[in-house]
Amino acid sequence: MKLIRSSLLILGLAISPLALAKVPVTATFSILGDLVQQVGGDQVSVSTLVGPNGDAHVYQPTPQDIRTLAHSKLLVSNGLGFEGWLERLDTASGFKGVKVVASQGIQPHQMQEEEAEHQDEAAHDHADADHDHEAGHHHHGGLDPHAWNDPANVLVYVDNIARGLSQVDPEHASLYADNAARYKAQLQKLDADYRARFAKLSADRRRAITSHDAFGYLAQAYHLTLIGAQGISTDAEPSAAEIAGLIRQIRSEKIPALFVENISNPNLIQQIERETDARVGGELYSDALSPAGGEAATYLALLEHNLNTLLAALEK
Numbered sequence: 322m323k324l325i326r327s328s329l330l331i332l333g334l335a336i337s338p339l340a341l342a343k344v345p346v347t348a349t350f351s352i353l354g355d356l357v358q359q360v361g362g363d364q365v366s367v368s369t370l371v372g373p374n375g376d377a378h379v380y381q382p383t384p385q386d387i388r389t390l391a392h393s394k395l396l397v398s399n400g401l402g403f404e405g406w407l408e409r410l411d412t413a414s415g416f417k418g419v420k421v422v423a424s425q426g427i428q429p430h431q432m433q434e435e436e437a438e439h440q441d442e443a444a445h446d447h448a449d450a451d452h453d454h455e456a457g458h459h460h461h462g463g464l465d466p467h468a469w470n471d472p473a474n475v476l477v478y479v480d481n482i483a484r485g486l487s488q489v490d491p492e493h494a495s496l497y498a499d500n501a502a503r504y505k506a507q508l509q510k511l512d513a514d515y516r517a518r519f520a521k522l523s524a525d526r527r528r529a530i531t532s533h534d535a536f537g538y539l540a541q542a543y544h545l546t547l548i549g550a551q552g553i554s555t556d557a558e559p560s561a562a563e564i565a566g567l568i569r570q571i572r573s574e575k576i577p578a579l580f581v582e583n584i585s586n587p588n589l590i591q592q593i594e595r596e597t598d599a600r601v602g603g604e605l606y607s608d609a610l611s612p613a614g615g616e617a618a619t620y621l622a623l624l625e626h627n628l629n630t631l632l633a634a635l636e637k
């Protein structure tokens with residue numbers, strides 16, 4: 322018996338360095354999860370709270386999320402008010418590790434004033450109507466959180482992630498720096514290729530409607546006007562008057578294309594299609610990846626899919 326125990330002990334010691342080598346990291350949503358995986362490679366074990374096709378705007382953390390975060394050494398969040406539910410989760414988990422706000426250092430966009438007001442009202446109504454649904458009550462602080470939809474911002478995200486990983490695992494700092502540099506080069510190449518294609522669009526083919534305002538940063542990067550039918554978050558339903566106003570705008574400005582999203586119900590966009598000459602040009606991945614094996618299972622695939630889908634509808 323004693324012999325078996327000591328053998329197990331030796332075995333345990335022999336495998337533990339391998340098991341310990343992986344750095345447990347929690348990323349708040351699927352896009353960040355992929356970025357951490359790209360930078361961390363084999364050295365990290367990534368847990369993602371809001372998974373593929375998930376909507377982080379209205380997420381409600383689970384008891385499992387508390388345990389996951391408690392066992393992590395690094396927490397990577399988007400910031401800019403995107404994860405309104407994170408502070409409570411953080412407190413509940415007693416997390417003692419390093420926190421990285423991936424968007425730190427980017428130039429944030431302000432929400433349109435009208436949207437910010439609408440947002441506050443919606444959050445209020447929501448909280449009054451349903452006190453238990455805390456996840457719907459979030460604070461954007463007047464900033465547009467969807468900074469990842471401009472690849473130039475993701476260069477900053479990747480640097481922040483590499484710095485956080487190096488802080489919790491300094492032994493592999495040069496590996497993280499190499500992975501980050503290689504990934505950023507891929508991103509810059511893709512961005513440059515698409516910028517050249519978007520530059521050729523004529524002025525009247527640069528406007529479109531998306532489900533919610535997730536593409537403000539992308540629109541600025543590629544010189545488009547993308548209007549969200551639902552506003553900046555997904556927890557606010559537009560009123561009948563707002564929908565009517567949008568339909569009038571699409572008709573008068575001859576906006577050619579509409580896009581549905583992987584995280585939103587397509588009904589509103591389909592209703593607008595029936596009442597205007599604008600046509601649905603496909604599905605964009607706004608705030609989440611597709612499941613593994615899908616068409617947007619990584620951030621690079623997501624970006625390429627979104628830019629291709631926009632161009633296919635707008636280049637006509």
Ligand code: ZN
Pocket residue numbers: 378467533534535553554555607608
């Ligand atoms: Zn969003």
